[in-house]
Each structure stands twice: as C-alpha cells, then as structure tokens.
Amino acid sequence: xxxxxxxxxxxxxxxxxxxxxxxxxxxxxxxxxxxxxxxxxxxxxxxxxxxxxxxxxxxxxxxxxxxxxxxxxxxxxxxxxxxxxxxxxxxxxxxxxxxxxxxxxxxxxxxxxxxxxxxxxxxxxxxxxxxxxxxxxxxxxxxxxxxxxxxxxxxxxxxxxxxxxxxxxxxxxxxxxxxxxxxxxxxxxxxxxxxxxxxxxxxxxxxxxxxxxxxxx
Numbered sequence: 001x002x003x004x005x006x007x008x009x010x011x012x013x014x015x016x017x018x019x020x021x022x023x024x025x026x027x028x029x030x031x032x033x034x035x036x037x038x039x040x041x042x043x044x045x046x047x048x049x050x051x052x053x054x055x056x057x058x059x060x061x062x063x064x065x066x067x068x069x070x071x072x073x074x075x076x077x078x079x080x081x082x083x084x085x086x087x088x089x090x091x092x093x094x095x096x097x098x099x100x101x102x103x104x105x106x107x108x109x110x111x112x113x114x115x116x117x118x119x120x121x122x123x124x125x126x127x128x129x130x131x132x133x134x135x136x137x138x139x140x141x142x143x144x145x146x147x148x149x150x151x152x153x154x155x156x157x158x159x160x161x162x163x164x165x166x167x168x169x170x171x172x173x174x175x176x177x178x179x180x181x182x183x184x185x186x187x188x189x190x191x192x193x194x195x196x197x198x199x200x201x202x203x204x205x206x207x208x209x210x211x212x213x214x215x216x217x
Contacts, residue, residue, distance in 0.1 A: 003030040004121065007048065009041040009055035009064065010034075010083065015106070019054060019083070022110050029117070038062025042070060045078065052117065053080045054104075057091060065098045072099025079120045087130055093209050102126035153191055158212070160187040164200060165207035 006029055010016045016034045023029045032048050035041035037059045045053070053071060055064040068080045081102035082095040095103050101120035104113065105128040112128065119126040153161065156177075163173045170188075174181045192198050197206055207213050 001028065003028050004052060004117070005030055005032045005048070005050045006052045006054060007031075007033045007035060007041065007044055007050045009036070009038070009053065009059065009067070011036050011056065011059045015056070019113075022113055025110075026114060026117075036060075038064060038067035038070075041067050045071065045075060050078060052121065053078060054083055055080060057082060057084050057086075057095070065094050068095065068098040068100050081116055081120055081126070087128070090209070092127065096125070104128055105130060153194060157187050157191040157194070160184060161191050161195075161203060161207060162212045164188065165204045165213045 006023060008016050008019050008023075008031060010019070013036075020031050020034070023031050032050060033044040035044050035055075038055075039062045041053065041055060042062075044050075053068075055067060057064040059067075064082060068082065071078055071080055079101045080099065081104055082091075082100045083104055083106055084091055084095075085106050087105060092103050102116045102125065104116045104126070108116075108128055116126040116128075159177060160173060163176065168176070170181045170184045173184045177184070192203070195203070195206060197203055204213075
C-alpha cells in the first residue's frame with residue numbers, strides 16, 4: 001500500500017518537528033509538507049494532494065477552523081484532525097461543524113495520535129477521551145447526515161428558540177409571534193426534543209453556537 005500522505009500545520013516550528021518525529025515512527029505514514037498558517041496550508045494542499053491534514057486551531061493569517069471549512073468544501077476526500085490545547089466544548093463543536101474528522105489534544109499520548117489517524121482514515125470520528133463525553137453525545141445527537149441544528153427545526157421553532165435565548169418569556173413570545181402561550185409551549189417542547197436540550201441555559205448556549213444570538217458579556 002502507498003504511505004498515508006500527511007501535511008502538518010502549526011505556527012510553532014518545534015511543535016511541527018515533534019509531530020513529524022512521531023509520525024515518522026509509523027511505517028505507513030509520510031509527512032509531505034509543513035505549514036505555518038492556514039493560507040499556506042491551503043496552498044500546500046493544492047500542490048501536494050495529501051490524504052490527511054493535522055492542523056492547530058490558533059494560527060495567524062487563517063486559523064485552523066477556517067482552513068478546515070475550506071478543505072471540507074473543496075477537498076471532501078481529505079481528512080482533517082484538529083490538534084488543540086483546549087478541551088473546551090466550544091472549540092470541539094466548531095471543529096466538527098467545520099468538517100474535521102478528529103479532535104486531538106496536544107498533550108495526548110503518542111499512541112493516541114496513531115489511534116486518531118487510524119480512526120479518522122477509516123471514516124469514523126475521533127475525539128480525545130478526556131474531552132467531555134457529553135460533548136460527544138451532543139454532537140452525535142445533533143448532527144445527522146450533516147444536517148445543522150437550524151435545519152432540524154421549522155422556521156417557527158427557530159423563531160421561538162431565538163426569542164427564548166434572548167430572554168423572552170412565554171407570554172412575551174406569544175405576543176410577539178401572535179400565537180397562544182400554549183402554542184409557544186408546544187414549540188418549546190418540540191425544539192428541545194429535537195435539539196436534545198431540556199433547559200433554557202442549554203438552549204442559550206446552543207443558540208450562541210448556532211449564531212442565532214451574540215455571546216453575552
């Protein structure tokens with residue numbers, strides 16, 4: 001079999017050197033290029049046609065999440081694993097929404113790097129075990145066949161969701177949408193069921209992720 005062609009993207013040379021060293025210990029993996037930012041990464045992809053990209057999130061010019069979204073749209077056959085220092089739910093959601101196949105913490109054991117590569121190249125999602133299991137559950141529950149959260153809901157349900165996230169109560173929402181309070185409650189129950197979120201705080205957090213409302217100070 002031909003070796004797995006990999007490009008590494010990170011704005012720190014020592015980090016890239018460390019990752020390259022680990023990958024070179026794998027018999028069927030070949031590092032074909034390194035990038036220091038997202039724009040350079042996209043240029044290298046165009047020139048080298050890798051099978052897999054390992055990219056950091058925080059990079060100058062174009063970050064890893066932005067680059068991942070471009071890769072997913074333009075090169076759907078290229079797999080991407082995000083390398084990050086952060087186990088934050090917010091970053092994990094953004095990574096998978098951008099099209100990443102894996103999310104690996106930089107302090108992971110070397111064996112986990114190999115496991116993440118094998119998993120993603122086999123067509124499955126990979127996430128470092130230390131990342132909250134709830135994040136995994138939420139992602140699986142709310143992303144079916146590439147359908148986004150907003151696409152899972154009717155226009156009216158999205159309206160109710162946004163107004164709830166903005167702090168409106170049932171009476172206010174009913175008045176604004178010119179529907180009955182009972183109908184508002186029905187929409188609330190349905191959207192909670194579809195999103196898999198059963199409290200207002202959770203709806204607000206997810207609305208921020210979906211871009212329905214801006215984060216509060």
